[in-house]
Amino acid sequence: MRTVRVDTGKPYDICIERGILDKCGEYAKALSKAEKVTIISDSNVAPLYMDRVKNSLEKEGFKVATHIFKAGEEQKHLGSIAEMYNTLAKFSMTRKDIVVALGGGVVGDMAGFAAASYLRGIDFIQIPTSLLSQVDSSVGGKTGVDLPQGKNLVGAFHQPIAVLIDPDTLKTLTDDYICDGMGEVIKYGCIKDEKLFENLENQNALEHIEDIIEICVSIKRDVVNRDEKEAGERKLLNFGHTLGHAIEKIYNFKGISHGMAVAIGMVLITKAGEKHGITEKGTADKICALCKKYGLPTTDKSTFEQMAQAAKGDKKTAGSSIDLVLLTKIGDSFTKKVELANLCDFITT
Ligand SMILES: NC(=O)c1ccc[n+]([C@@H]2O[C@H](COP(=O)([O-])OP(=O)(O)OC[C@H]3O[C@@H](n4cnc5c(N)ncnc54)[C@H](O)[C@@H]3O)[C@@H](O)[C@H]2O)c1
Ligand SMILES: O=C(O)C(=O)C[C@@H](O)[C@H](O)[C@H](O)COP(=O)(O)O
Numbered sequence: 039m040r041t042v043r044v045d046t047g048k049p050y051d052i053c054i055e056r057g058i059l060d061k062c063g064e065y066a067k068a069l070s071k072a073e074k075v076t077i078i079s080d081s082n083v084a085p086l087y088m089d090r091v092k093n094s095l096e097k098e099g100f101k102v103a104t105h106i107f108k109a110g111e112e113q114k115h116l117g118s119i120a121e122m123y124n125t126l127a128k129f130s131m132t133r134k135d136i137v138v139a140l141g142g143g144v145v146g147d148m149a150g151f152a153a154a155s156y157l158r159g160i161d162f163i164q165i166p167t168s169l170l171s172q173v174d175s176s177v178g179g180k181t182g183v184d185l186p187q188g189k190n191l192v193g194a195f196h197q198p199i200a201v202l203i204d205p206d207t208l209k210t211l212t213d214d215y216i217c218d219g220m221g222e223v224i225k226y227g228c229i230k231d232e233k234l235f236e237n238l239e240n241q242n243a244l245e246h247i248e249d250i251i252e253i254c255v256s257i258k259r260d261v262v263n264r265d266e267k268e269a270g271e272r273k274l275l276n277f278g279h280t281l282g283h284a285i286e287k288i289y290n291f292k293g294i295s296h297g298m299a300v301a302i303g304m305v306l307i308t309k310a311g312e313k314h315g316i317t318e319k320g321t322a323d324k325i326c327a328l329c330k331k332y333g334l335p336t337t338d339k340s341t342f343e344q345m346a347q348a349a350k351g352d353k354k355t356a357g358s359s360i361d362l363v364l365l366t367k368i369g370d371s372f373t374k375k376v377e378l379a380n381l382c383d384f385i386t387t
């Protein structure tokens with residue numbers, strides 16, 4: 039078993055172990071005085087893993103309810119949260135009870151937000167089952183939903199009490215979503231870890247996925263420990279996301295997945311960085327080649343005008359400027375303020 043400790047205001051462990059799904063009851067018992075647990079999952083993950091998680095919790099004496107919603111980013115909205123509140127209230131969940139998020143990033147972000155807001159905040163455990171959620175979204179406490187106006191525009195910082203990662207669940211994930219998760223893995227190499235980037239180039243990451251998961255969550259842990267609420271350094275985790283989220287919005291959150299959009303966003307913003315003499319020449323080509331190696335797209339038909347317009351509502355906008363995340367070279371990232379009026383020119387290559 040590998041353990042990564044997160045030292046936020048409320049510290050917790052990220053535990054990585056094959057088969058940990060069947061021990062989640064023991065973890066919950068050790069961490070909480072809850073009597074009731076509501077497991078929130080989606081329509082793809084629940085048939086695969088709900089029974090194992092429920093049995094493990096019941097074995098430890100918890101009363102368990104389940105809430106299953108239709109899988110997909112299109113469901114990541116406030117209407118789905120209202121349905122979760124309904125389940126939590128009907129089951130008379132109290133402040134000492136807990137939510138378990140069993141699924142990918144959509145489940146984790148929404149179940150986390152329901153837990154952050156129900157009764158003004160109850161505890162929750164993340165059991166991430168997609169690659170993207172195991173390397174990124176289950177850690178750090180960002181929870182929330184999309185609005186038609188933009189990605190993740192409503193939410194709360196609410197740290198889980200534990201993150202239980204079972205890499206065996208990746209055996210049932212489709213190849214497309216394995217590729218998708220690699221978008222965030224490549225991001226970690228780009229912003230903080232040149233060695234990780236080179237390993238991804240020279241080896242097949244999927245052959246040593248537990249190492250990759252541990253490296254990514256450790257990088258994220260270090261950043262979140264220093265800047266839990268994204269006052270500064272945490273913005274670097276948004277590399278590729280300003281344009282990626284803009285593209286997701288242009289598509290109305292359908293037909294393009296998060297990791298794919300981030301891959302395109304990383305390539306485009308790095309090309310812009312090179313155009314402005316900020317980023318070492320050849321960096322965008324390296325990112326492009328790596329994204330292609332892991333089956334990710336690197337271009338989109340959206341115009342720079344459309345992307346700039348959609349990006350203006352990003353949470354990194356303050357007043358008349360936006361903080362863009364750029365690279366000087368692979369492994370070295372920083373933020374740069376750009377006037378919204380100049381955003382389209384800045385990103386156009
Ligand atoms: N909170 C954060 O810090 C953070 C970080 C990165 C991304 N995100 C968010 O995460 C979401 C993307 O996460 P995602 O890619 O996991 O999406 P997702 O939750 O939609 O999962 C992708 C697909 O895989 C299925 N699935 C998940 N695990 C499976 C398994 N083990 N076997 C079979 N199918 C499985 C899901 O049902 C879904 O169809 C986006 O909404 C993004 O904004 C949040
Ligand atoms: O945890 C963070 O901080 C991140 O930025 C991780 C991102 O991969 C993730 O997609 C996050 O949800 C984006 O944050 P947002 O604040 O731009 O919604």
Ligand SMILES: [Zn+2]
Pocket residue numbers: 174222279296300
């Ligand atoms: Zn992301």
